[in-house]
Amino acid sequence: MPEERESEPRAKKITSLLSISHDKDVDGLNSAAIVWRYAKTKNLTFKAILTDYGSFEQVFSTIAKQRDSLIIITDLGMDDTIIDVVQAGLTRAISQGCRIVWLDHHQWSDRAIKMILSLGNKPVLKVNHEFCAAEITHKVLMPRDEVSTELAKIAHDTDFNLREIEAATALTDAVSVIRFGAIDKNEEVADAIHPILTKLAENGMSGVWDNDARKFKDTLLNKRVDHYRKEKSKKMRKALAGHHDQIIHGKLVRIVEIPSGLTSTDMGTLASNQDTLTSIDPELKVADLLLSLSQGGMLGFRRGRDGVLCNAAAKLFNGGGHPYAAGGEYGLYEDFEAVSDDIFLTLSKNKTWVSEH
Secondary structure (H helix, E strand, O other): OOOOOOOOOOOOOOEEEEEEEOOOOOOHHHHHHHHHHHHHHHOEEEEEEEEOHHHHHHHHHHOOOOOOOOEEEEEOOHHHHHHHHHHHHHHHHHHHHOOHHHHHHHOOOHHHHHHHHHHOOEEEEEEEOOOOHHHHHHHOOOOOOEEEEEEEEHHHHHHHHOOOOHHHHHHHHHHHHHHHHHHHHOOOHHHHHHHHHHHHHHHHHHHOOEEOOOOOOHHHHHHHHHHHHHHEEEEEEEEHHEEEEEEEEEEEEEEEEOOOHHHHHHHHHHHOOHHHHHOOOOOOOOOOOEEEEOOEEEEEEOOOOOOOOOHHHHHHHEEOOOEEEEEEEEEOOOOOHHHHHHHHHHHHHOOOOOOOO
């Protein structure tokens, strides 16, 4: 009997679904919740892994052990530096009867796209920068499900930094509270977030949020979010007071050093509100491009108005993302002022991040 080649999937029925999604924000969380709802409609055993980019090697080692599973990856992009790790994990899983669906909205290289599409067992890849990941997941998997429609709408409000839906903003803060709490206690972030993921998958926002009372149904979580918001406001105002500005290629670029316990999304939301800026300094205007530098040397990019491409700016710092929000890395540093000068210089030498539209 000829030996089975690794590239030939075994013909067995799919019985389980493994969801891999981003653990840092509402888009990743709601994408996973929609995938969970899909699994229920197909009577598939469900398991979710929430992760971040630094854990890809571990995650795709886990994927390589899967058999006869539908593996749906959401809100996670792929660049050329991790192609080999991803390809090895997925190829092994496919040889063991798995199917791959990858739904995302980040920037992908042609090489990364070709690699996924060249895999066996008819992989599905949907990448669209005009939507958040939850919207894509909703459209592909559960287009007629009302709860999934709501979850996608909530994710869109947070991911595009619209802040028009109170429940969406509250959920964003709740995810931050839960993540930071787990990190402080040296616990697994995914385990800490899992209870809220379960409720979102079962009942949508009504599982966690009381719309009439405008608060979370979990009293303790509501108190934690209230406390976080008060502390967040103090920290962000202090951080903004120490900003560095420079006009580059006709655009106002602002760099802010953010303390621990805050996210670049938090800072981006505050710093894009002109009323808030005026209350800190009457002369302070919303920047075209805001860079948030964490103490660990990570960079967050947010735009205050059209005319800049955050993903292109982030690419100059080994990162990527969307035109309106992205992430990159500067590296460990000691002198914030020196770092700011270096970042300004890098941006001044390149115009790809300035949009002509």
